[in-house]
Amino acid sequence: MRKPIIAGNWKMNKTPSEAKALVEALKPLVADAGCDVVVCVPALDFAAVKEAAEGSNIGVGVQNMHWKESGAYTGELSAAMIKEAGAQYVIIGHSERRQYFAETDETVNKKVLAAVAAGLIPIVCVGEKKEEREAGYTNPLVTYQTQIALTGLTAAQVENVVIAYEPVWAIGTGLTATDEQANETIGVIREAVAAVYGKETAEKVRIQYGGSMKPSNAKGLMEQPEIDGGLIGGASLKAEDFAKVVHFDA
Numbered sequence: 001m002r003k004p005i006i007a008g009n010w011k012m013n014k015t016p017s018e019a020k021a022l023v024e025a026l027k028p029l030v031a032d033a034g035c036d037v038v039v040c041v042p043a044l045d046f047a048a049v050k051e052a053a054e055g056s057n058i059g060v061g062v063q064n065m066h067w068k069e070s071g072a073y074t075g076e077l078s079a080a081m082i083k084e085a086g087a088q089y090v091i092i093g094h095s096e097r098r099q100y101f102a103e104t105d106e107t108v109n110k111k112v113l114a115a116v117a118a119g120l121i122p123i124v125c126v127g128e129k130k131e132e133r134e135a136g137y138t139n140p141l142v143t144y145q146t147q148i149a150l151t152g153l154t155a156a157q158v159e160n161v162v163i164a165y166e167p168v169w170a171i172g173t174g175l176t177a178t179d180e181q182a183n184e185t186i187g188v189i190r191e192a193v194a195a196v197y198g199k200e201t202a203e204k205v206r207i208q209y210g211g212s213m214k215p216s217n218a219k220g221l222m223e224q225p226e227i228d229g230g231l232i233g234g235a236s237l238k239a240e241d242f243a244k245v246v247h248f249d250a
């Protein structure tokens with residue numbers, strides 16, 4: 001049995017004081033959640049969020065990191081900094097990072113290895129663009145992205161990684177993959193893990209769906225057998241909406 005994990009990806013939203021207020025509002029609404037609840041926040045908000053989430057069931061993370069331990073990488077954050085600040089999670093390879101900040105499957109892999117080595121749980125994002133789906137490339141593409149991202153990890157390490165399947169055409173567009181589309185592609189991702197690390201490991205990996213997931217569609221997605229949670233953008237910015245996604249089965 002995989003425990004569902006619902007994670008908010010706040011992207012570049014909320015100042016530290018707004019972030020604190022959002023977590024304070026969220027805490028009572030998700031206190032009895034039956035799944036893992038996580039917020040991945042801007043790095044500058046992290047201290048305020050960590051403090052506000054103290055003693056609650058809300059896990060905390062950031063949205064990006066560098067793979068090097070330290071050095072002349074202006075503007076970047078290392079895994080050790082993120083870990084020592086108290087984060088448990090780090091989103092890696094979000095399609096916006098791939099699209100706007102030139103991240104590649106290779107850099108995603110380096111970041112995943114550094115995150116795991118530091119004791120962070122990476123939420124690794126994979127997913128196809130609209131034209132790739134239309135051309136029939138979805139399955140080989142997500143297989144390749146997944147296998148490259150995990151290269152160099154042991155099976156035991158892979159078990160703890162969270163993968164987020166995020167079709168790029170569904171992110172922030174209001175378009176959602178159908179429940180069946182999302183389930184099918186997540187099944188392909190699980191097979192990609194199984195092909196390298198074995199079925200037993202693949203059955204333990206939690207794979208989320210992300211892309212316009214919100215209160216009105218969370219239940220249908222979450223009822224799919226392969227879908228183990230969600231990575232929530234827009235709907236994670238309001239405590240009530242995010243709490244409704246967390247309580248998808250209420």
Ligand code: PGA
Pocket residue numbers: 009166170171172173174210211212213231232233234235
């Ligand atoms: P969205 O974003 O829920 O706003 O579509 C999801 C994501 O990009 O992680």
